[in-house]
Amino acid sequence: MFLSGLFEKRESISNPSQEFVDFMGGGVTTSGKSVSEETALTYSAVFACVNVISETLASLPLFLYGKKKGAKEKARDHPLYELLHDMPNEEMTSMTFRQTLQVHLLLRGNCYAEIEWGPNGFPRALWPLNAASTWPERDKKTKKIVYKTIIDGQGYTLPAERVLHIPGLSLNGRHGLSPIGLMRETIGLGMAAEEYGARFFSNGAKPGGVLEHPGNLSDPAKKSLVKSWNDMHRGLENQHRIAVLEEGLTYKQVGIPPEDAQFLETRKFQVSEVARIYRVPPHMIADLEKATFSNIEHQGIEFVSHTMRPWLVRWEQALRWKLMTSNERKNYNAEFNVEGLLRGDTKSRYDAYHMALNDGWMSGNEVRKLENLEEKPELNEHLINGNFTLVKAVLNAIENIKKGGEGLE
Template sequence: MKFKNPFKRKVTDQTAGAGYRFFLGSSSSGKRVNERSAMQMTAVYSCVRILSEAVASLPLHIYEQEDGQSKKATDHPLFFLLHDEPNPEMTSFVFRETLMTHLLLWGNAYAQIIRNGKGEVVALYPLMPDRMKVDRDENGQLYYEYQVSTADPKVNPAGTVRLAPEDVLHVPGLGFDGLVGYSPIATAKNSIGMAIACEEYGAKFFAHGAAPSGVLEHPGVLKDPSKLRDSWQATFGGSANSGKVAVLEEGVKYTPISIDPQQAQFLETRKFQINEIARIFRVPPHMVGDLEKSSFSNIEQQSLEFVKYTLDPWVSRWEQAMTKILLTPEEKKKYTIKFNVDGLLRGDYQSRMNGYAIARQNGWMSANDIRRLEEMDPIPEEAGGDLYLVNGNMLPLQQAGSFYSGKEEDDEVLEMDQEQDESGNGDSNGNQDSVPERHNRRRNLV
């Protein structure tokens, strides 16, 4: 089928990424995995909390570009919404934390944009991603269809609300079509399902693991075997009864058959699954409590790598999604929306001070520039707080040989004065200056 304009072709089916939910369901371990059950895993909960709180705690500002300089656009209506309160019901921290949690679990974050009569953004409200469907109409245009719940403030009689793309702030995660992201929980359900199975096995081991545990053998025939089993379980079952001494009567023999968890590498498996989940979210193991391979010499570098390779991509997704939908085409030429990650990139105290010293001595930071980064009060301008200083023995490149050039001229002057002394000629009055005096006088003239 041919199209005159490939960018205006008619598409009637749904987006390629809209059917990602087929990934969800039972995992190979037999455990059903979804976004909510995955949060019961401590490793998943920890990774989601670390990333969502990190993004929520970063300063978020809208900047205005003017005369080649960038300054905070505090008068822009979006500044208050993004930095303080996106809606009357929640703070900016809670709003971003909620959306980032959605993004990490479902692979997409949605927020409804409320505009006034002028088209200006006046509020942003989070939307649940599991109730959102991204599709195309008969003309191939994207639309968002949201399933309304009875818990929502206003219930649509039809049960669904269709929203235009300009009315939805959509931050997609990794996907196949660039429009809808895939759920990390769904794509990694087998790893998470195995971790859930290991945790459940450990819990059941302590809940039902009689110590000792095995087979009860009776030399005769029991009329009610369940009565003996229940009596044994009530007396020796559970972690609270672990270590009790068993007294056997009537020739009853106990044969342990259970496998020690350590022999079955149970603990090693659980530890590996924690690292596996941390790998899914690209979180350093030391941030989820695994300090086995961390030390004082490398843990700071791991934290910096977390900002650079883990947090920065998420921050870029947020920034570009907000810039795309919240700013008009004219505003995009003048304004930018940026997170400030400088605070997370700060090294230890000694490293910062060494860096500040180099910047101060080379003249590209003033005392007040340094104090602002350290959140200290500025030095008054009359006291020199805004002065930019350089080392006194540094010269421009074109004057690099001036010292040696001047020395050669001085040597020539000294040689001429010595010849004058030998000939006995002085000045017009017959006065004879000493060689150093004539040398200094001549040097000043030169």
């Protein structure tokens, strides 16, 4: 970690500011489950959504592009290229770094990284900061935004130019709202249903019941009877065992069967609710109930357009804003390559390429590049279908024919 003692020390973990206390949130839901950003990850639907979005973003190629003679090309010689594409610091790859920050963003609504500036004026490393203990605050003296962070119980203040901050949905534009905090009740209900199912099966998949005895039993006898009954019949391994009831003892099942309580439907609905929160198509988190062969491909494209694109734009704009000077922004831009995610089936792609080649706005090498094929020198030229004719020329030819002249040449 590059963070040094040069930063002014402020509050400690035992005495944080009120803004930090408000930011942390937390609490028990109506369902009785305590839901935080960490515990929410133990719920399979949340884990699946966070994992699929963060892995997708982190695995996309991230390039730095520059302008040369009016054309866009990869700026491989720029110091930022390797930092973004390969290794943001000496301890992690670009994928690990981006996935870590995106997980923070999806759980807490914000992600932060410290920018280590080199002597040449370019960033030379990016170090993740814990989003659980980092937050923006306006300095009372300078009125500028600074960032408070707590490391090993000690508080530090970092100037804004040293922090890469990507906020999610926000009400004030400088601090994102936690999706888990906002949707705590929804996630809590799903976690409660999951726990109910686990307890249901741990009790032998039977609702509660009562043992009736015609006589009066002493307290020690009652405790002994309950213990022996549970030891004999509780748990999946004891299902379907034969119970021998003596001395007029009878067993009566009580409670509502889970089918009547729509237990399974509740669990399915909560999975859909979490998918709705993160705008993830259900089939991408293994919910194939409503998926069909014809709609999965379009849902995949919608995932790129409506789920991933807003996150990618947030990243691209934050990287451009925080890591480049005003002059560099005129000539350089960081962009994710999403072409691979937008590919349709083979026939659809080839039909689209055929139209692009016939219309002359793509060359053969541009098509081969999209298919990750080696370029051929003879395929650099743009072609156009020779049968196309201007409408104006056709109308003029008709007029010439009417006047006894020739038609189209």
